[in-house]
Structures are given as structure tokens and as C-alpha cells.
Amino acid sequence: MSSELDPPQAGEAYSLYFQEEAVIRQAETMIGKLDEVSDGVRTLADAYRLGYRETARLVRISDRMQLDLHEANRTLTAQAEDLKRLNGTLRKEIERREQLEQELRRIASVDELTGTHTRRHLLELAEHEQRRSARHGKGLVVLMMDLDHFKRINDRFGHAAGDQLLRDFGALLRSSLRKGDIAGRFGGEEFLAVLPETDLDTAEAIANRLCDRVREGRTQWTGQFLSVTVSIGLAGTDGDEPLDRAISRADQALYEAKSAGRDRVLVARSGPG
Numbered sequence: 001m002s003s004e005l006d007p008p009q010a011g012e013a014y015s016l017y018f019q020e021e022a023v024i025r026q027a028e029t030m031i032g033k034l035d036e037v038s039d040g041v042r043t044l045a046d047a048y049r050l051g052y053r054e055t056a057r058l059v060r061i062s063d064r065m066q067l068d069l070h071e072a073n074r075t076l077t078a079q080a081e082d083l084k085r086l087n088g089t090l091r092k093e094i095e096r097r098e099q100l101e102q103e104l105r106r107i108a109s110v111d112e113l114t115g116t117h118t119r120r121h122l123l124e125l126a127e128h129e130q131r132r133s134a135r136h137g138k139g140l141v142v143l144m145m146d147l148d149h150f151k152r153i154n155d156r157f158g159h160a161a162g163d164q165l166l167r168d169f170g171a172l173l174r175s176s177l178r179k180g181d182i183a184g185r186f187g188g189e190e191f192l193a194v195l196p197e198t199d200l201d202t203a204e205a206i207a208n209r210l211c212d213r214v215r216e217g218r219t220q221w222t223g224q225f226l227s228v229t230v231s232i233g234l235a236g237t238d239g240d241e242p243l244d245r246a247i248s249r250a251d252q253a254l255y256e257a258k259s260a261g262r263d264r265v266l267v268a269r270s271g272p273g
């Protein structure tokens with residue numbers, strides 16, 4: 001049995017109704033397909049919208065990061081400049097302190113007036129030399145020197161003239177001693193020298209030569225020539241004797257040289273040297 005929807009069998013009259021039904025069915029099929037296509041287009045549009053939003057979000061993040069990076073870069077550059085300046089200032093400060101330290105060391109070790117060692121530095125060097133001599137079993141000689149009647153010079157020609165005499169004596173002392181000898185201002189117009197690896201006879205000859213040079217020397221002062229003499233006490237020591245004891249024996253010999261009439265050298269013969 002045939003239905004109205006079936007295509008006409010052979011011999012059946014071609015039905016208009018059938019044709020319309022076929023067209024409607026085709027149209028319905030096409031509408032279904034169109035719906036599918038529009039669903040796909042909608043899905044695509046949604047996906048595109050989502051992608052666009054994500055891209056825009058990433059672009060915004062990237063822009064912000066670039067701004068942050070730019071800012072960080074500017075801050076770092078400014079900090080690097082600050083550090084460079086700070087570094088320069090610090091280097092200058094270190095140089096200034098080193099110079100100051102050097103200057104302080106110089107002031108502490110060199111007597112400004114005579115150019116010889118200060119008492120403190122002199123004793124440090126002398127102690128060091130005494131220990132070295134003790135280690136090597138060698139002797140050394142201590143010289144105590146004092147300018148004679150110095151008060152009279154100050155009183156007669158003024159303190160500045162006395163200063164000039166002290167300056168000249170310092171120069172003479174430095175030029176009279178060997179390299180390795182230690183000489184300095186012990187106080188006022190009193191000087192101390194330590195001659196390492198020297199026997200008493202040699203030291204006595206050196207002291208006498210110095211005595212002669214001082215007596216013969218002249219200090220020019222405001223058109224006049226000033227002269228002075230020096231008394232010297234000597235003590236030899238074997239290196240085992242404490243330095244202050246050798247100094248005190250040399251001082252005793254100096255005192256005796258003064259008592260004996262000044263302008264002379266006296267040797268302390270009683271010690272270990």
C-alpha cells in the first residue's frame with residue numbers, strides 16, 4: 001500500500017501535494033543546517049570575543065609591565081648615579097683620612113723644630129734596636145747630649161734665636177750619624193742617640209767629632225753669628241741591659257761632663273758595654 005508521502009509509483013498520478021511536501025522537507029533540512037551554521041558562527045564569535053578579551057588583557061598587563069620596567073630602570077639608573085657619586089665621595093674621604101693619618105704619624109714621630117725623631121718615636125725605635133741587638137748578641141751605645149748654657153742664649157738673643165740654634169743642631173746631628181743610627185729630641189735642648197753595633201771607642205770618637213763640629217759651627221741670627229757647645233754622656237750596653245738603665249747611665253755621664261766644665265764627652269765605664 002502506498003502513502004501520500006511516498007513518491008508516486010509507476011502509473012500513479014504525480015501529486016502536487018507530494019512535491020510541496022518534498023520542498024517543505026528540503027526547506028526544513030536547510031533551516032536545520034542553517035541553524036547548525038549559525039550555532040557554529042555564534043560559537044566562533046564567542047570564542048573570538050573571549051580570545052580578543054584575553055589578548056586585550058595580556059596587552060594591558062604587558063603595557064603595565066613595560067611601564068613598571070621603565071620606572072624600575074629609571075630608579076636603578078638614578079641609584080647607580082647616586083652610588084657612583086657616593087663612591088667618589090668615599091674615595092676622596094678615604095684619601096683625605098689617609099693623608100691625615102700620614103700627617104698625624106709624621107707629627108707624632110718627627111720633631112717639628114729639629115727634624116729629628118720625637119721622644120716617643122725615638123724610644124720606640126731605640127727599644128726595637130735594643131731587642132734586635134740582644135737577639136744578635138751585639139752591643140750598642142747610647143749618647144745623651146745637652147746644649148750648654150742654653151738659657152743664656154734665650155735670655156740674650158730671644159727664644160726665636162734659641163729655636164734657630166736647636167734647628168741647626170738637629171741638622172748637624174742628623175748629618176753626623178750613620179744610616180741606621182737613631183737620634184731624636186729627648187726634651188728641651190736635650191737629645192738622645194742610639195748607635196747600633198758600635199763599640200764604645202768608636203762611639204766616643206763620633207761624639208768627639210760632633211762636639212767639635214758644634215763648637216765650630218755658627219748660627220746666623222739677625223746679622224750676628226751665634227755659637228753654642230754641647231756636652232755628651234756615653235754608655236755602652238751589651239743588649240741584655242734594659243734600655244732605660246743604659247739611658248740613665250749615659251745621663252749620669254752627661255751630668256759629669258757638665259760638672260767637669262761642659263763642651264766635652266764623658267763615657268760611663270761602669271756598665272756592661
Ligand SMILES: Nc1nc2c(ncn2[C@@H]2O[C@H](COP(=O)(O)OP(=O)(O)OP(=O)(O)O)[C@@H](O)[C@H]2O)c(=O)[nH]1
Nearest residue numbers: 146147148149150151152154159160162163188189
Ligand atoms: N728656644 C728654645 N729654648 C728652649 C726650648 N726648650 C727648652 N729651652 C730652654 O732651654 C733652657 C735650658 O736651660 P737649663 O736647663 O737651665 O740649662 P742650660 O741653660 O742649657 O744650662 P746647662 O744645661 O747646665 O748647660 C731653658 O731656658 C729652656 O727654656 C725650645 O724648644 N726652644
